[in-house]
Amino acid sequence: MKHISILVPEGAILGSIEGPRQVLTEANKYGLAQGGPALFEVQLVGLSETVRVAGGKYTVRTDAHPNDIDRTDLILIPALDGDLRQTVAANQGFVPWIVDQHRRGAEVGSLCVGAFLLASTGLLDGRPCATHWMAAREFRQSFPQVKLIEDRIITDEAGLYSSGGAFSYLNLILYLIEKYAGRPTAVFMAKAFQIEIDRHSQSPFIIFQGQKEHADETIRAVQQHIESNVMERHTVDELALQFGIGRRNLERRFKRATANSVVEYIQRVKIEAAKLQLESSRDNINEVMYGVGYADPKAFRQTFRKITGLSPTDYRQKFNRATVVSG
Structure with a gap:
């Protein structure tokens, strides 16, 4: 039997605590039925007996304190709410235990923006x-040493897992169940x-918004020109x-400012x-293609x-909507 510790951080999003707990509990019922x-064995682990989550709207009663758990197989870090830097700082009490458990063989998975707490370890x-994807810019700024893969639903390396945004955490839970x-x-x-x-x-x-929170006014003008x-x-x-601007200088500055090449x-x-x-x-597709400046249907579809x-x-x-309703 795998021991699974679902963390209950201050300011967590309730659904990413209860969702995994419910799916894992139902998996137990399925196993027994077979x-x-x-x-x-699923436990909710918190730094106190009761933890306020979802902006204080709910209170979760935990099963154990990290110090009560000598050994666990998997730690799940739920999504966090509010100001992520403040929420991560408020939950640093989990970090030594997470690091120690991982060194002793436990696997660790983050759900959505729970990645911020995992990265802080x-x-x-x-x-x-x-x-x-909406937190990608802030994540890169906060943890430049981590290789953020913005389009991925699941990452799996060295006993560390992460999932993409919102309810896609359920795909990570299924992946772990499998x-x-x-x-x-x-x-x-x-x-x-x-x-x-x-x-x-x-x-x-993903909705592409472009990184404009930088100090290079010339590059910002180039971005605005492209978008307009x-x-x-x-x-x-x-x-x-x-x-x-020289081409090489433009490419270098643009990449540094936006995390994208010009192209x-x-x-x-x-x-x-x-x-x-x-x-x-x-x-139709060709009208859309021409409307955004493409002339080659193959190139447009590939891009x-x-x-x-x-x-x-x-x-x-x-x-x-019209297509979905008619379908």
Whole structure:
């Protein structure tokens, strides 16, 4: 039987505590119904007997204090709420125990922006990590030593796991159930909780906003020009000439300021505009393509799929209300 410690930090999001607990508990019931033993011993672990979560709207009664648990197999860190730096600071009491348990063989997984607390332990330094795409910028600023993989749903390395944003944490829970209890149990849980199993990317859900919280005013002007002229077919050389910057200098400064190359930024701006058209209009794919400055259908589709993980047609079917209702 695997011992699983679900942390209950101050300021946690309630659903990412109760969701894993419920799925793991139901997995136990499934195992027993199949004539086997219970699979997991699940405990809620907090720094006090009662912990306020979800902005103080709920109080969770914990089962144990970290000091009461000599050995655990898996630690799950739920998503956090509010100012992430303040919330991480308020929960540093967990850190020595997490680090000690990991050194003694325990695995550790973070759910959504719980990655901030996991990263604060130092265990993720030099390793890949996923978190909510909306928190990617803040995460990179806070933990530049961690290899953030913005589009990933799950990362798994050296006994450390992380999941993408919001309810995609359930995919990590299924992944761990499959690892510990086998594919049939994971598939049954996916069906019971109606979770789309084997999702690998949160790319279809990412809204590209562009990093503008930097001090390079010239680069910010280049960004604004790209975003205000989506239909234009920008090149790096033309932008460098227009803004009076050498090409190499432009590329270096742009990457440093935005975390994207100039070409990547142009592509992301155009594809974001195309996504909005696909979500809200009845324009055909070629009309959308021309509207964002592409002339080559193959190049447009390849770039769209690279960024979103879906074809333009599949994206429209997924997010266009008229298409969903008629389907």
